[in-house]
Amino acid sequence: MKRREFLRKSLAASMALGPLATFASPRLDSLHLVAGPEDRARYMARMLDTLCTQIGPRYAGSEAYDRSAELIAQELALAVPKTELDEFSLRAWRLLEEPIFYCGGRSLECYPAFGSAWPDQNGARGVLTRQAGAFEIVDPTSKQVTARVNISTYGRAVTGVIDPASENAHIPTICIGKQDVAFLEDAVASRSTARVHFKAEFIDDARTSNIVGTLPGETDEEILIFAHADTQYNTPGANDNTASLIIVLMLAHAFSGTRPKRTMTFMGTGSEEYMLLGAKHYVERRRAEDSLHNIKFCINFDSLTYGPNLYVHTLDEELRQIMGSIHHDLRLHNEFDPAYPIAFEYPGAVRSEAHPYAEAGIRTIDLNSRGYDEEQLPLWHRPEDTADRVPPDCVENSFLVFNEYLRRIQAL
Ligand SMILES: [Zn+2]
Incomplete structure (x- = not known):
């Protein structure tokens, strides 16, 4: 039983x-x-x-x-x-492997949002851009946003939530800590590329x-x-x-x-x-x-x-x-x-x-x-x-x- x-x-x-x-x-x-x-x-x-x-x-x-x-x-x-x-x-949603966020020669701590879409096996790649309250990785050719990078409110990286019915639910979304914001702003200024890898599944x-x-x-x-x-x-x-x-x-x-x-x-x-x-x-x-x-x-x-x-x-x-x-x-x-x-x-x-x-x-x-x-x-x-x-x-x-x-x- x-x-x-x-x-x-x-x-x-x-x-x-x-x-x-x-x-x-x-x-x-x-x-x-x-x-x-x-x-x-x-x-x-x-x-x-x-x-x-x-x-x-x-x-x-x-x-x-x-x-x-x-x-x-x-x-x-x-x-x-x-x-x-x-x-x-x-x-339900489940993360299947450790996420990686790679930018400007560094790997930064990050967590995908619960319910987020995930990139294909090549990862979400592109040029890092700054948005209000977040960063985005944008494909330089298609100009499509390949990943969204939110910023933690209080300190280091936290999880978030994506409503699957929301407009941007198809974009892989991660969150980084406040301590990495200055580094990423420099990366934006120098037009650095970035990539995000993780795998998840819906149940x-x-x-x-x-x-x-x-x-x-x-x-x-x-x-x-x-x-x-x-x-x-x-x-x-x-x-x-x-x-x-x-x-x-x-x-x-x-x-x-x-x-x-x-x-x-x-x-x-x-x-x-x-x-x-x-x-x-x-x-x-x-x-x-x-x-x-x-x-x-x-x-x-x-x-x-x-x-x-x-x-x-x-x-x-x-x-x-x-x-x-x-x-x-x-x-x-x-x-x-x-x-x-x-x-x-x-x-x-x-x-x-x-x-x-x-x-x-x-x-x-x-x-x-x-x-x-x-x-x-x-x-x-x-x-x-x-x-x-x-x-x-x-x-x-x-x-x-x-x-x-x-x-x-x-x-x-
Ligand atoms: Zn609570």
Whole structure:
């Protein structure tokens, strides 16, 4: 029996005992895992080790993602009586060989964008030109762009994403680090040639999944709390977004064994890094099942560990005020930098994975963080985003804030 099948069957078997029996089961009280600060630190370290160090990169459609999804489902099954892998199909992408970007006698670090077209075996060749915010390699005869070279926002080369439906999806696209920009500008000035080699493939009808755990409440009204569980292909993704996903699990443990007023759904989404597919799939599925209207509140975490200042994106004034008063009441003053309030409201709409939920009229907050920018932001979508780079204070603060937030919105 495949492991996933086994998991599904064993979960179904435990559910067959009925809600009362499973509720009484000591297996479904996992509060002890997160009872005190030391328990929480230990839990975070253990899960980061499992997911980031032992498994590593977990990109959409990869076997590593599937393995991690099973482990995450097992963790959720300790906390809540109903757990499932919510599968969906995607056209996956896989890099088949190390990329090479050669210019001006040097080989530069680069990563192809996830979903990028790839050059033929001769490579993408031509003269390097400068464009707004990027470089391009242009065939001197045909004047066609043979490759696009994006520049990392924060530091060394990172991955990116190409939407296969976009206008330039046929152009092989890589990203280089900021440290190589001056060198490449000189190469443009001296009309140097450049070439890019890599091989990739698309996998039609690949499968991936969201991991969903439900704690039944007294009513069908529901609170959905989620964080993406996938990573880019070149990184263990400890800060983006594994630590935040583990905070979702910790919150599930914190409510384990209780019967809250509103049903609570804890979710890890698949394929966020590739076009937000998991969150979009789940909202459509709930719409098709005619249960989307049950979801009254939605909370989305993406990278809560870039610093002690939570970036709160919401269009809901009452929820914004609740976040503010929690910081006040828990005395979570930010002594790191008085110029940053600990709860900072990012101006503008709710973005990213939370967007379709806010669009559907669900009261949504979407969170990111800042404060340790210099140390943390250069890790983004990089191999160095490892388990040891997650700041423990951000984990503990986030747990305390959202444990309290969930209790307050339960009472609304
Ligand atoms: Zn992310």
